[in-house]
Amino acid sequence: MTDSTFAFDSFNRNTLQANCEQCFGLCCTALPFAASVDFAMDKNAGQPCSNLKSDFRCGVHNDLRQLGFRGCTVYDCFGAGQKLSQVTFSGQDWRQNPDSAKMMFEVFPTMWQLHELIWYLTEALSLKATHSIYNDLKSALEETVRLTDLSPDLLLTVNVAVHRASVNVLLLQTSELVRADARAQQKAPAKYMKKIGRGADLMGANLKGADLRGANLRGAYLIAADLREADLRMTDLIGADLRDTDLRGANLSTSLFLTQAQVNSAKGNSNTLLPPALTRPMHWSA
CATH class of the missing domain: 2.160.20.80 (E3 ubiquitin-protein ligase SopA)
Structure with missing residues (x-):
């Protein structure tokens, strides 16, 4: 730990790194995209990308940018894909269990947004400047993590917009505290x-x-x-x-x-x- 950070070990930020090997190609299936400078074709939500292989790997991963799929190379799920695949749905993919496909695809955006908030909160907790709101940040992180552990049915009922708004209040406070230190150094x-x-x-x-x-x-x-x-x-x-x-x-x-x-x-x-x-x-x- 440097003198600019506080220790926070109750959540391992490594779990927020996307691990495609443990995911059922959810970003390649659940999310829609339209033909543009970022994507070479149209794809509807819930429709598997034509480049998705049977093992859920991308068949053109090494050539995405050259083939017009730049949008794929800039996407990051914050580890939501593997959490949903291996924990929420207990390792049962949507090809093995087609009845779960619709639910899995609908829940994925919620899990993705929650993991994004966890990324921000974990960072906020690591900063020395936030010691005055540490407990509030810690409570918000614990609540967000709790939401990611809900069953698929309950995840669908989560009002992410409301939760994001409450977390954003703390992120704004974090920003003010940290940036005040920076401005003082100029x-x-x-x-x-x-x-x-x-x-x-x-x-x-x-x-x-x-x-x-x-x-x-x-x-x-x-x-x-x-x-x-x-x-x-x-x-x-x-x-x-x-x-x-x-x-x-x-x-x-x-x-x-x-x-x-x-x-x-x-x-x-x-x-x-x-x-x-x-x-x-x-x-x-x-």
């Missing part, structure tokens, strides 16, 4: 701060080398923005759209609420610094 207010903020439209913006420490970029549109060598430490990036954002050389080592899906959708290189829980995408440049 010798002078960054000149970029006036034009950025929650939900900001920064598509294609030139923010190369910007000092964005402690910025609030929740839900910001950063599509194709130039953030090369930018300092994004302690910047809130929850829900930010990073598609084709140029992060080469940027410092995101302590960015708040960054996910693997966001990283996968961006452009980076070996000089891009990421939080320890995230991995460098294979398609990034050297």
Whole structure:
């Protein structure tokens, strides 16, 4: 544990890493997609992708981007797929038990959203700045984990929107506490701060080398923005759209609420610094 974090061992964040070997191809089946720059064809919800093999592996996994399935390479279920497959449905897949297919596909989005909240809450609990709301965060995490352990019938009754709203109050408090520390470290207010903020439209913006420490970029549109060598430490990036954002050389080592899906959708290189829980995408440049 570093001096910037608190220990929190009651939930292993490794379980929030997608493990396709333990999943019944749920993202390839339960979710719909439409022909676009991200997908080469249309697919309805509950319809298996034509590339899904009998063992639930992707038949074109190594060539997804070349074949027009970039959307698949940026998706992350936060481990919801294996939890639903191996725990909720006790390892019985929808091909072996066709009667469970409809229920499994309907429950998957709920499990996915709950696991996403667990990802954020676990991160919030690891931060030293959140010691004043630690107990509230811990209670919210325990309740969210409890919901993921419900039976399929009960999972369908979970009002995820209401639960997400209550968790978001704590995530907003986390953001304020952490970013206040970051702003205190700046010798002078960054000149970029006036034009950025929650939900900001920064598509294609030139923010190369910007000092964005402690910025609030929740839900910001950063599509194709130039953030090369930018300092994004302690910047809130929850829900930010990073598609084709140029992060080469940027410092995101302590960015708040960054996910693997966001990283996968961006452009980076070996000089891009990421939080320890995230991995460098294979398609990034050297």
